[in-house]
Amino acid sequence: MLKSVKKRLPIPVVMDMLDELNPFKVKRQRIMNFNPATSVASRKPAENSKITVFDYSGNGCTEETLVSLEEVFAYRDKPTSTWINVDGIRKDDVHAICQHYMIHPLIEEDILSIGQRAKMDDIGERLFCQLPMMYFNSEASTIDLEQVSIVMGKNFVISFQEDPTRDVFDPVREKLKIPGSRIRNGTMDFLCYSLLDVIVDSYFTVLDKLGERIELMEDLVQHYPNTRTLARINFLRRQVFLFKRGIAPVRELVNGFLKSESDLLEDNVTKYYKDVYDHIIQCNDLADNYRDMILNVQEMYHTQLNLKMNEIMKVLAVVTTLLSPLTLIAGIYGMNFHNMPELASPNGYFYTLGGMGVLLVLMILIFRKRGWF
Incomplete structure (x- = not known):
C-alpha cells in the first residue's frame, strides 16, 4: 500500500498533506484525565441542548424533537420501545431524567463526569455503559x-x-x-447493541485516517x-x-455485557454483543500495529539521520585525508632553515606545487579504486 502511495503522490504533494501535522498549532489533548466521577462541578452546562425521541414497535416508528424536558417523562410507562437521545449535557436536565426514570445517583454522577474511562455497570434494573465516541479532524x-x-431499562434506552x-x-x-427491520422488532438490548456497534465501527474510520498519515510519514522520513x-x-x-488508551477499556465494557446476568439481556442477543467484542479486539490489535509502525518510523528517522551524518563525516574524512600530505609538505618547506633541499632552486616552488598536485591526484585514484567515495 505504501508503494502505491509513493507512485500516486509526488513528494511536494506529500509535504503539503503532512504540513498540517504541526504540533505547534494544536494543543495537546488528553482522552482521560483520571478525575473522580464525583467532580461534576468542573463540567460547564451545554449552550445548546436537544432531545430527540424514537418511539417504535413492530407496527410503526415515530421520531420527535422535544421542546420541553417534561415531554420526556411520558415515555417511561409506554408499552412501546423508546430511544431517548440527549444532545448537550446539562446538570439539571440529567438530574430530572434520572429521577423520573429511577436511575441510580452513581450513574448520574458518571454521566455528569468528564474524561471517564470506558466502563459498564449493572445497577438495580438499569444497565449503564460509558465510552468515547471518536472523530478524526482532518484539518x-x-x-x-x-x-x-447509555442507560438501558426494560422499555427504554437513554443516550x-x-x-x-x-x-x-x-x-x-x-x-x-425501515418497517420490519431487526432493530424495529427487537428488544432494548438489541438497540443498545446497535448503538455500541456503530460507535465501535467508527473507530475503524479513525484508524484508517491514522494509517494514511503513518504511511505518508514513512515516505517523508526517507526524503526529509x-x-x-x-x-x-x-x-x-x-x-x-491517545487513541489506543481511549479504546482499550471498551473491550472490558463489551465483555461486561457478555458476562452480565441481567434480565434486560436476552440470550438470543448475546451473539450480537459477541460480534462487537470481536470488532473491538480487532480494533485494539490494529491500534497496536499502528503504534508499532509509528515507533518504527521514529527509528527509521534516527537511522536516516545517522546515515546522513555518516555521509557528512565520510566526506570530511576524505577531504582531511587528501589535504594532510599537502599540509605536511607545505609545513616542511615553510620552516626557516638555511640548508634545505631545493631551497635555492629557481624552480623549487613549481616543483613543490607539481609534486603536491600529483600526490593529490594519485590519492584520489587510489580512494576511488577502493570504493571509499
Missing part, C-alpha cells in the same frame, strides 16, 4: 472525542452526548425507519529527515497513543 490531524453515556452537532448514530436512525519531520512524528505518535 488539524487530531482525534476529537466526546463522552457517550447522553456532549456534542449536539454530530454523532455516528445515523445508521441506527435509518434502520429504525529533519527536525520538522521529527516533530510531526512525535505529534502523530501521541495521537496514536
